[in-house]
Amino acid sequence: xxxxxxIKGIALSIAIGLSLACAGCGEIAFVNAGxxxxxxxxxxxVILHLLFRRRPRRVKFPPIRFILRSKKATSRRxxxxxxxxxxxxxxxxxLFVLILSRxxxxxxxxxxxxxxxxxxxxxxxxxxxxxxxxxKVSRLNQAxxxxxxxxxxxxxxxxxxxxxxxxxxxxxxVDVERVRQQIGDLPLTARAxxxxxxxxxxxxxxTEETSLPREVYVFSDMTKxxxxxxxxxxxxxxxxxxxxxxxxxxxxxxxxxxxAQDRRxxxxxxxxxxxxxxxxxxxxxxxxxxxxxxEKRNQQQVDLQSGLATCAFDYVPRQxxxxxxxxxxxxxxxxxxxxxxxxxxxxxxxxKVLCVSEDEADAFYLMNALDPTxxxxxxxxxxxxxxxxxxxxxxxxxxxxxxxCNVAKLDAGQAAKIAGYVSGGGGLVILAGGRTDLKEFLPHxxxxxxxxxxxxxxxxxxxxxxxxxxxxxxLESFRGGRNxxxxxxxxxxxxxxxAGAPESRMTAILPFSxxxxxxxxxxxxxxxxxxxxxxxxxxxxxxxxxxxxxxPKTPCFVPFxxxxxxxxxxxxxxxxxxxxxxxxPIGVAGPPAGCTVEVTPPGRARRIRVxxxxxxxxxxxxxxxxxxxxxAAVTSGEKERKxxxxxxxxxxxxxxxxxxxxxxxxxxxxxxIRFARGADDLRxxxxxxxxxRELGQMLLWPLLLLVLAEVIMGNTFYKD
Numbered sequence: 001x002x003x004x005x006x007i008k009g010i011a012l013s014i015a016i017g018l019s020l021a022c023a024g025c026g027e028i029a030f031v032n033a034g035x036x037x038x039x040x041x042x043x044x045x046v047i048l049h050l051l052f053r054r055r056p057r058r059v060k061f062p063p064i065r066f067i068l069r070s071k072k073a074t075s076r077r078x079x080x081x082x083x084x085x086x087x088x089x090x091x092x093x094x095l096f097v098l099i100l101s102r103x104x105x106x107x108x109x110x111x112x113x114x115x116x117x118x119x120x121x122x123x124x125x126x127x128x129x130x131x132x133x134x135x136k137v138s139r140l141n142q143a144x145x146x147x148x149x150x151x152x153x154x155x156x157x158x159x160x161x162x163x164x165x166x167x168x169x170x171x172x173x174v175d176v177e178r179v180r181q182q183i184g185d186l187p188l189t190a191r192a193x194x195x196x197x198x199x200x201x202x203x204x205x206x207t208e209e210t211s212l213p214r215e216v217y218v219f220s221d222m223t224k225x226x227x228x229x230x231x232x233x234x235x236x237x238x239x240x241x242x243x244x245x246x247x248x249x250x251x252x253x254x255x256x257x258x259x260a261q262d263r264r265x266x267x268x269x270x271x272x273x274x275x276x277x278x279x280x281x282x283x284x285x286x287x288x289x290x291x292x293x294x295e296k297r298n299q300q301q302v303d304l305q306s307g308l309a310t311c312a313f314d315y316v317p318r319q320x321x322x323x324x325x326x327x328x329x330x331x332x333x334x335x336x337x338x339x340x341x342x343x344x345x346x347x348x349x350x351x352k353v354l355c356v357s358e359d360e361a362d363a364f365y366l367m368n369a370l371d372p373t374x375x376x377x378x379x380x381x382x383x384x385x386x387x388x389x390x391x392x393x394x395x396x397x398x399x400x401x402x403x404x405c406n407v408a409k410l411d412a413g414q415a416a417k418i419a420g421y422v423s424g425g426g427g428l429v430i431l432a433g434g435r436t437d438l439k440e441f442l443p444h445x446x447x448x449x450x451x452x453x454x455x456x457x458x459x460x461x462x463x464x465x466x467x468x469x470x471x472x473x474x475l476e477s478f479r480g481g482r483n484x485x486x487x488x489x490x491x492x493x494x495x496x497x498x499a500g501a502p503e504s505r506m507t508a509i510l511p512f513s514x515x516x517x518x519x520x521x522x523x524x525x526x527x528x529x530x531x532x533x534x535x536x537x538x539x540x541x542x543x544x545x546x547x548x549x550x551x552p553k554t555p556c557f558v559p560f561x562x563x564x565x566x567x568x569x570x571x572x573x574x575x576x577x578x579x580x581x582x583x584x585p586i587g588v589a590g591p592p593a594g595c596t597v598e599v600t601p602p603g604r605a606r607r608i609r610v611x612x613x614x615x616x617x618x619x620x621x622x623x624x625x626x627x628x629x630x631x632a633a634v635t636s637g638e639k640e641r642k643x644x645x646x647x648x649x650x651x652x653x654x655x656x657x658x659x660x661x662x663x664x665x666x667x668x669x670x671x672x673i674r675f676a677r678g679a680d681d682l683r684x685x686x687x688x689x690x691x692x693r694e695l696g697q698m699l700l701w702p703l704l705l706l707v708l709a710e711v712i713m714g715n716t717f718y719k720d
Contacts, residue, residue, distance in 0.1 A: 081713070088710045095703045115155035116689070119172065119212040121202040122147050122179075124186055125195055125220035126164045129653050131188045132221070132335045134248040140188050142246045143219035146682055147183050150217050151176065153686045159212065161205055162186070165193040165226070166581075168201040190337055190626050191581040192653035195226045196233070203235050215240045215689070221247040225652045227659045235671045242685055245677045247658055254280030254304065255338035255654035256288075256327055262477070265346045265571040267380035268320055270562075274343060275312045276327040278302055279654070287330040290315070292345075293323055299330070317347040322644035324602075324629030338654040342628055344577070344644040350382045351400040351569060358435050360385050362406045362537035365552040366431070369561040381565065388414060396421040400569040406433035406537035407441070415446040422448065423525025427568025432495055433535030433548065447524055449506070449531065454495045462490040462549075463512040472509050474519070474563045484556030493548040494518065494534040506531075528568040574643025575621075575632060579650045584621040586610065586632050586643070592617045596635045602628025 124147060130140040154160065154176070162182040163170035166189045173179060199218070206214045214236075220226055222245045235241070257277040266272050278288060282304040290298040290313040302309035317323060328340040353370055357363040363385055370381040386394060388407055391414045396402065402418065404410075410418065422428050428448065432441065438454040464487050470479040478486040496516060497506070509530075510519035522529040535541065535548045536557075551557055575584045588595040597619035598607035610619040624630070624647040632643045661675045676682045 085710065085713045088706055088713065092703065092706045092710060095699055095706065099699050099703065115153055117155045117157045117212055118215050119159045119206065119210050120150075120154065120215040120217065121161045121163065121170070121205055122150065122183065123195075123198050123202050123216065123218045124162070124164050124183070125198075125218075125226055126166055126186055126189055127192050127226055127653055128188065128190050128337045128649055129192075129221055129223050129226070129335065129656055130246075131337055132248075132253065132656065134250060134334060138188070139221045139246045139248075140186070143244070144183050144186065146244055146246065146679060147217065147219055148180060149679060149682060150686065151180065151183075153689075159210075161202075163198055163201055163205075165195050165198050166191050168198045170201065170205065172205070189581075190649050192225060192579070192650035193581070194228055195220055196228070196231045199233060203233065203239070206236065206239055213240065213689075214238060215242065218243045219246055221245070221656070222658045222661075222664075223247075223653065223655070224657050224659045225650070225655065227664060229659075229663060229667070231667045233668050233671075235668055237670045237672060239672065240689060241668070241671050241673045242682075243661070243664060243673065243675050244682055245658070245661075245675065247656070250334075251656045252280075252333075253335045253338070253654060253656055254278065254282060254286065254329055254333050255335070255651065256329060256341040257651045257654070259327060259341050259343050261343055263566065264344060264574075264577075265348055266317060267351055268317060268347055268349055269378050270380040271314055271316045272345065273312055273314050274325075274327065275310060276341065278304065278309045278311070278329070279307060279651075280304060281307045289328045289330050290325070291328060292325040315345075317345055320347050320349055322346055322629075322631060322642060324644065324646065335654065335656075337627070338649050338651070340627070341648050342646040344629055344646050346571075346574065346644055348571065350379045351565070352382050352384060352398060353565060354394065354396070354399045354402045355383050355385050355405060356388055356391065356402065356407055357385070357405040357537065358387065358408055359406075359539070360387075362433070362435070362539055363403075364538045365536050365541065365557075366403060366405050366561065369552070369558045370565070372558055381562075391417060396426060397424075399426070400571065401427035401429065401565055403429045403431060405431045406435045406535060406540065408435050409437040409440045410442055410446075412443050415443050415448065419446050419448055419524065422527035422529060425526040425570045427527060427565075427570055428529045429564050429568060430529065430531045431536055432531075432533075433537040433540045435537070435539070436495075438495070448529055449497075449522065454497055456493055457496045457516065458493050459514070460492065462492045463494070463514050463516070464488070464490055465518055466511050466513045468511075474509060474567050477559065477563060478556065483559035484554065486556050486560070488556060489549055489551040489554045491518075491534050491549040491551070493540075496533070527570070530564055530568055532564070575645045577646045577648065578624055580624055580627055580647045582624060582647070584624060584630075584632075584645060584647075586619045586621060586634065588612055588617050588619065588634050588636065594636055597621075598633045598635075599623075600631045600633070602626060602630060607633065 124140070124143050126140055130138065130143065132139050151160070156176075157174060159172040159174055160176075160179045161170040161172045162179055164186055195218070202216045202218075206216070216239060218241070220243070222243070255278070257279045260275045262272050274290070276288060278286075285301045285303050288300050288302055288311050289296050290300075292315065297315065298313050300311040300313070302311055313327070315325075323345045324342060325345065326340045326342045333339050355363045355366055355370070367383040367385065370383040371379050373379060384399070388410060391410075396417065402421065418428060430449070432454070436454075438456070441454070442448055467475050467478065467486050470476055475486070477483050491512065494512065494516065497520075507521045508517040508519070509521050510517075512518045516533070518533050520531045520533070522531070534551070536552050540546075540548045541550070541552055551560075575586045578584050586597050586599075588597060592612045592614045595612055597610045597612055599610055599621045600607050601623065608621070608623060610621050612619045621630075621632070627647055627649050629644055629646050632645065634641050634643070665671070665673050674685050674688075676685055
């Protein structure tokens with residue numbers, strides 16, 4: 001008799017496994033329960049086996065005893081193989097019928113016609129990357145469409161709140177039409193807010209106890225800027241989270257990543273360079289336009305096959321006042337908001353500079369370098385000469401900078417006046433020379449230069465400037481010989497400061513080739529002091545045998561003097577440029593009680609009044625909602641001063657690289673999270689929440705394995 005214990009063991013194991021799986025899943029139901037009646041088809045292999053089994057014929061044969069002996073030895077093994085194959089075929093039919101019946105774990109929600117009463121938060125990312133358009137549909141509009149799809153699964157009486165990344169305030173309502181209107185009216189912003197603040201708000205809204213199931217739906221393009229790493233959020237495990245990724249497969253965005261300009265406040269008629277960095281890949285060259293006051297002034301073509309390109313534009317302002325400009329990408333782009341980056345030029349009149357020397361002839365080179373043309377219409381600097389004795393009568397506050405050229409010495413009163421001017425934000429450039437009293441040039445307590453003595457060093461063969469990496473603001477414009485070769489001038493005499501003074505008070509900006517400091521910087525209050533360790537006085541440079549240097553006769557001299565002036569000059573810069581959505585502090589001069597601040601946003605004529613904080617003397621403007629140029633008007637008494645500043649989009653948001661879904665899950669431990677891409681995935685999640693989780697997909701793998709096992713056994717057992 002055949003031993004059937006192995007067959008019973010296999011069948012029992014399968015039965016126990018299915019029972020445990022069903023018990024672990026909860027209550028099992030069937031979408032097509034009527035199909036289960038076909039489970040009886042599992043008996044078909046048995047019936048076919050009984051009908052078509054081969055019956056042995058009885059044949060009398062003398063050596064039959066030897067055949068019977070062989071049959072007894074192999075019958076058990078063959079019967080076991082046949083029963084295993086039969087069982088596999090029966091299970092294949094049974095599993096196939098079970099899959100057709102679509103078993104599922106019944107949801108805990110009370111569902112009526114596929115809808116459930118829930119307490120849900122709809123969170124929509126409306127940062128500017130959601131404006132990316134693909135097939136004429138923006139990501140934000142796609143998110144709105146899917147949010148309305150989710151609304152269709154909510155039954156009457158559901159409590160729903162709508163929040164966004166730009167406006168996290170929200171409250172629950174049972175008015176379905178109001179929720180639909182909120183979704184439809186949600187605007188695309190130019191901001192680049194992180195989504196985590198809105199996620200925290202959504203979690204906070206669901207802390208209130210309720211008998212309704214609690215759900216959060218997050219619609220976002222899942223960019224790394226919107227979901228920065230490093231967050232850790234504790235959430236209630238009872239809440240269901242669904243992240244819906246509305247990003248497409250393509251990423252063809254091009255954007256202006258950054259602008260670098262020499263300075264924001266520039267002199268009339270003085271050239272300025274603005275350098276733009278462009279990012280994004282394009283198979284064909286693209287045109288970059290340079291725009292000032294709404295008019296295109298120049299353009300360049302850039303190659304973006306590598307994903308990065310730079311271009312520089314030179315501009316000479318011809319009119320005073322505030323001028324707004326932009327560097328923009330010409331042509332179409334799926335995300336147009338980042339195709340322009342704005343800048344502002346506060347063009348001032350010619351700077352007044354006081355040139356002080358013992359003899360006016362000593363300031364000849366200096367004054368000609370400051371105003372090389374002498375034409376009023378083309379000048380950028382208005383130099384005024386004075387002797388040291390005239391200092392006490394001068395109103396230093398009307399000058400942007402003071403140059404001391406080959407001055408012998410300053411008495412206590414003159415030094416105190418200069419020190420007060422610098423401390424208040426003025427700029428001072430000291431050019432000592434042959435007339436300078438090296439021991440008594442300045443009182444030791446003036447604070448302008450470190451206490452200590454100076455000494456003239458002579459180098460017959462001469463030394464030259466050694467700029468190094470040109471990293472300092474004064475030296476950068478000479479990089480690559482752009483404004484002349486700074487290493488060309490040769491110095492035979494220069495001044496050495498003895499090291500008796502504290503080194504922290506003086507910083508070397510530019511050394512000579514022998515290592516001795518050539519240009520030093522000192523800070524006094526809010527003003528700056530520069531000390532050039534050689535003379536440019538005519539009396540020290542004209543006579544060849546006794547000349548200190550040939551600096552005034554080299555091409556880099558005029559640009560060098562202007563760089564010294566621009567570095568120390570006192571200009572009212574106004575508020576700094578910001579990103580869209582950031583607050584802008586605007587300082588006021590004079591008593592805050594008598595000052596008013598008004599800001600005009602781009603493209604508007606109406607001014608916005610900004611209150612002034614009496615304790616800080618600052619007004620904080622918080623409505624930088626759009627990119628472009630803003631004008632701040634500060635009124636004190638009858639005097640009004642205007643400043644320009646710009647707000648630009650955050651370039652980090654322009655990088656549409658998606659974050660990993662696992663990273664989101666890791667930052668929300670214990671959260672019940674589902675991820676969807678597109679409407680089909682969202683419908684599956686809705687069905688899972690409302691009806692239950694289908695088990696059919698779980699049974700496909702056992703079915704496939706059984707089919708493979710049946711094929712292998714059939715080909716193995718009946719092999720000749």
